[in-house]
Amino acid sequence: MSWVRGPLPRLGLRARLLALGVLGLAVGFAFGGTLLVGALGWTLQRSVDEEALRTADAVALLTAEDALPDPLPVAGGQLRVQVVDVQGRIRAASIDADRLVPMLGPDELRPGQRQRLVVDGRRAGMPGPVRVVTVPAGTPQEPRTVLVAKSLTDVRHSLRVVRNLLLVGFPLLVAGLGVVAWRVVGATLRPVEQLRSGAAEITGRAGAERLPVPAGQDEIHRLAVTLNDMLDRLAASRDRQRAFVADAAHELRSPLTNMRTELEVARRLGDDTDWPAVADDLLADTERLSRLVDDLLLLARLDEQDARPAPVGPVELGELA
Structure with missing residues (x-):
């Protein structure tokens, strides 16, 4: 507010309108870009969770029927699957998953509950952070928990690309709109300058002295x-x-x-x-x-x-x- 009360009133009307317009655009673009990145991240994260949960539900169904193949079949190489019992022992795993150490420790695992966690990718043998979902499986006599991990590297990379594009594109867009606004405001205020020039030429002598009337009905x-x-x-x-x-x-x-x-x-x-x-x-x-x-x-x-x-x-x- 001190900037608005200080240097801003000393600028011309055209410069003040441009400064306020560019400031409003910058704030609006920043807010919109933040919402865009947040919505994109939420959507990508949801797609990762849905894919991991579909795989976990399918494995849980096989566990309930006591028909677990070894290794567990997984579509693509982006998922790691483990089936652990209540003692934390791995009963089955996908071909790329660790067969000795579960992806979640005993203090993190909640048997009988669905969980969604983000852990270090080294636990699942993947680069970067990974999303781990848990689904209860097995029978009441032999409860099991299905763990499915999916890498978040692609998600983070996509968000980083979008964020960089916004950081580069939004300033250029604001600058371009500022140039257009400068010319538009100048054209809008040109009749005012003509009125000022006409008023400065009025001398008060005898004769008809009138100001130029612009053509627009504004x-x-x-x-x-x-x-x-x-x-x-x-x-x-x-x-x-x-x-x-x-x-x-x-x-x-x-x-x-x-x-x-x-x-x-x-x-x-x-x-x-x-x-x-x-x-x-x-x-x-x-x-x-x-x-x-x-x-x-x-x-x-x-x-x-x-x-x-x-x-x-x-x-x-x-x-x-």
Whole structure:
């Protein structure tokens, strides 16, 4: 989380999206690869157990009929079979199995129970670990136990090959998807860059100034349309402001012109000037200017109040009656 709060916000939007996407892909692939290897290992292990148990059940059936051949027939050379009694003595064995030492010791063997164990392959004369299953056999008077061992070397080799392929293939796949995602995200954000460039070129001068609208009917298209509507409203507001300033300047110019004209005429007339009349005219123009200034201040205060939220509080209804 410190990495997300630290370096990640300093990256661009495109890089952040790519980093999060690649991180999600890597986590997903790692989780999926782990499940795949686990499911494959469980399936292969189950197939080994089923093959060993089928052989053990067949030998147990022969043991119950007291028709054990010597050596025990085993399909293929991947299995080792032993039949032991309650004293741990080997009564029969396959051609490749040890006839003196059982594959399971007395502390490991549970007579009358089915078992599944993984032991060292040297006990059965096989390389690597082996899977040993036990099946009860014989008669109540002469109980026997059938031991079948099958090498796990092929299973471990298959899992190792799959794991290595995943370790090599998944990073390459994530890298390829990252390149594709970089280009796709860049193409997706290109309209945003066009909007930014268009906004940087807007100067606020008179004339129609609009942002480029992308062709796709998506969120960026709606954003561009909304921003253009905002620019239209700002342009209309700017035109109204200019018209208002022009009207205010015209209204202020009239009394100022009258005052200047009266003063120039009075200066030319000299002693013949009717100064009380001139004073009355100047006072009337001054009052007109004061009213115009008061109106402008009132409009400015009204605009300021409209921009601020109105206070909410109790209202005395009696005063409104």
